[in-house]
Amino acid sequence: KFELQSLMEGPDETAIAASLESVCAAIDKVIEDAHSLTFELSNPVLYEVGLNAAVESWLGQHIGKESRLKYEVVSEPRPMKPDVEISVVLFGVIRELLSNVIKHADASMLEVNIQKVDETILVSIEDDGAGFELSKAGLPVKESGGFGLFHVRERVEYLGGRIEIESRPGEGTHIRISVPVQQSTSR
Known part of the structure; x- marks a missing residue:
């Protein structure tokens, strides 16, 4: 300009x-x-192969071979393809959480578990990193300086899901997300 x-x-x-x-x-x-x-935002792997492969692909692109952070993605052997909107929003949520691990956790191990149980997708993200003070994690942007988990929580709730976070400074973080496979028609 x-x-x-x-x-x-x-x-x-x-x-x-x-x-x-x-x-x-x-x-x-x-x-x-x-x-x-x-x-x-629109990873082609997500549409072609499904959520599991998209997460694995994203991690492979964002964690360098020389990184001390080792990761494992545990998921069902068959591709998981929930409703398109759920896939896109959930992939964005997972990507945001994984970015936080890569940037802030100083972790050496990261495990992502994605499963479908009945009509629910269960996602577990666990690291052995620095952890954080839960009381500061969900603050609005003005107070915390970034969207952080506040925005993630809103997107999960938009999908009709739940998010649970366990973390303590120095003890790593474990995040569990559950969302329905199909969109509710009541929205």
Whole structure:
């Protein structure tokens, strides 16, 4: 924006060319970021193979081979494909929680368990990391500085599900999520 404003201030052709080049580079970066975000939000593996494979694929892309964080995804052998909206929202929730482990937990082990029991999807995410003070985890953005678990909890509840969190500083974290396989028609 500043580059474009400077173009309006003077007729210097050299400055105009430099500013336009800078603006084009910024636009290219925005396009690249939008493509990346679109892929993140709409992972093709989720639609093609299912939730289990999408989580495993995402972890493989975001935990480097040199990382000390080792992970295991335990899930049913057959692909799990709940309603599309449930898949997309639940994948976003899981991705957010896994990002928190990668960025903040300083964990060496992470286990993700995804199962279908009757008409419910059960997700368990457990790490041996730093843990955290539960009383500070669900605060609104203004108080905690980020969306954190407040936003995650809202998305799980939107799906008609529940989330339980156990954590203590220095003792790791265990999160359990349960959501229905199909959307309720009452929403």
